[in-house]
Amino acid sequence: MSRTITLLPGDGIGPEVTAATVRVLEAAGADIEWESHVVGAEAVALGDDPLPQRVLDSIRANGVCLKGPVTTPVGKGFRSINVQLRQALELYANLRPVRTIPGLPGRFDDVDLIIVRENTEGLYSGIEHQVVPGVVESLKIITEKASTRVARFAFEHARQNGRKRITAVHKANIMKLSDGLFLDCFRRVAEDYPEIEADDRIIDNMCMQLVLRPEAYDVLLLENLYGDIVSDLAAGLVGGLGVVPGANVGDGVAVFEAVHGSAPDIAGRGIANPLALMRSAILMLRYLGERQIAERVAGALRQVVVHDRLYTRDLGGTASTNELTEAVVNVLRSGEVEMGRASIA
Ligand code: ATP
Numbered sequence: 001m002s003r004t005i006t007l008l009p010g011d012g013i014g015p016e017v018t019a020a021t022v023r024v025l026e027a028a029g030a031d032i033e034w035e036s037h038v039v040g041a042e043a044v045a046l047g048d049d050p051l052p053q054r055v056l057d058s059i060r061a062n063g064v065c066l067k068g069p070v071t072t073p074v075g076k077g078f079r080s081i082n083v084q085l086r087q088a089l090e091l092y093a094n095l096r097p098v099r100t101i102p103g104l105p106g107r108f109d110d111v112d113l114i115i116v117r118e119n120t121e122g123l124y125s126g127i128e129h130q131v132v133p134g135v136v137e138s139l140k141i142i143t144e145k146a147s148t149r150v151a152r153f154a155f156e157h158a159r160q161n162g163r164k165r166i167t168a169v170h171k172a173n174i175m176k177l178s179d180g181l182f183l184d185c186f187r188r189v190a191e192d193y194p195e196i197e198a199d200d201r202i203i204d205n206m207c208m209q210l211v212l213r214p215e216a217y218d219v220l221l222l223e224n225l226y227g228d229i230v231s232d233l234a235a236g237l238v239g240g241l242g243v244v245p246g247a248n249v250g251d252g253v254a255v256f257e258a259v260h261g262s263a264p265d266i267a268g269r270g271i272a273n274p275l276a277l278m279r280s281a282i283l284m285l286r287y288l289g290e291r292q293i294a295e296r297v298a299g300a301l302r303q304v305v306v307h308d309r310l311y312t313r314d315l316g317g318t319a320s321t322n323e324l325t326e327a328v329v330n331v332l333r334s335g336e337v338e339m340g341r342a343s344i345a
Helices: 014-027 041-045 053-062 081-088 144-160 178-190 203-212 224-237 275-287 291-307 321-334
Strands: 003-008 032-036 064-067 093-099 112-118 128-132 135-138 165-170 197-202 219-222 247-249 254-257
Touching: 003 014, 003 053, 014 032, 014 275, 014 291, 014 321, 053 064, 053 081, 064 275, 081 254, 093 144, 093 224, 112 144, 112 224, 144 165, 144 178, 144 219, 165 178, 165 203, 165 224, 178 197, 197 203, 203 224, 219 224, 247 275, 254 275, 275 291, 291 321
Parallel strands: 003 032, 003 064, 064 254, 112 219, 165 197, 165 219
Antiparallel strands: 093 112, 093 247, 128 135, 247 254
16 A cells, blocks of 8 residues: 555644554554645644645545644634535535443443534534624525435445444424425435434434433434534543544545544643544545555554553543553554454444
């Protein structure tokens, strides 16, 4: 394998977890040439656009990007780079596997969810205006096109990965037109996949169900805002934001990133958990068809986290980002990676 991949280290804990992930991929034998770019506030400080055109060109040309978190200024300033990237590259499906890591202290030991979030519209369309002083309007856009393609993505993913059931999550009892359209599209697509059970839940009920018995669910399909919120909720069921990976997928282009944000409260302290981005990199390797290297990385993570129980502080351990990374690199270099056992990713 020899590939060029766009790398966006991001800010906050981004540079720490991306450097750690790049080291692990190198140690696993991935022959990757990285095209690294600065975006967000750091690009602005250099007199550039927050999302320079050459970054979009690089991702389009390479087809794949590994991305650290990028801080979005609250209230004013530039629009979220994360949202802009998803919209500009039409990365319409956000895939977030949420699975219990054996041995980790947590409330549940058998969570195995796949969250599919619509990534391009809903309340993230960014269409807001002031009607009169003191009154603002924010538009939620739901289209048949986007709802249908993300539903199809979810069913295809379920079919290819042997998943049995998809639950669409909505509030169509209140937002009858918008969430109603999302649900109709889901039901229409479901007809093409008779072997996969298709049902739905109202978002508030879904949140309660997830907290009570997350093991009862398989694949969840949500529009943008619900997907954002439920992803963080689900991360909390399996050890927190430090462990949950993600992929933003469009037609012929994909950006892999952790669910977590830039975590400014712990940035620069060397204690960030790099597992979420490392697991995102495993998704990336699988997407690229590099199964062997993907399983090698997964095996090394399993050795260090599940067997040796080396945890960063967010998981109740004491390991630094570097110590965890070193341990994973050492397992990979030793050549003694156990392949194909109960998976970490
Ligand atoms: P965003 O709005 O950008 O998604 P957020 O508000 O969800 O960000 P995060 O930056 O993801 O917030 O962080 C939320 C909390 O989780 C913080 O207290 C942070 O310290 C913790 N956290 C997030 N990611 C990690 C990580 N990789 N390792 C350790 N702690 C983390």
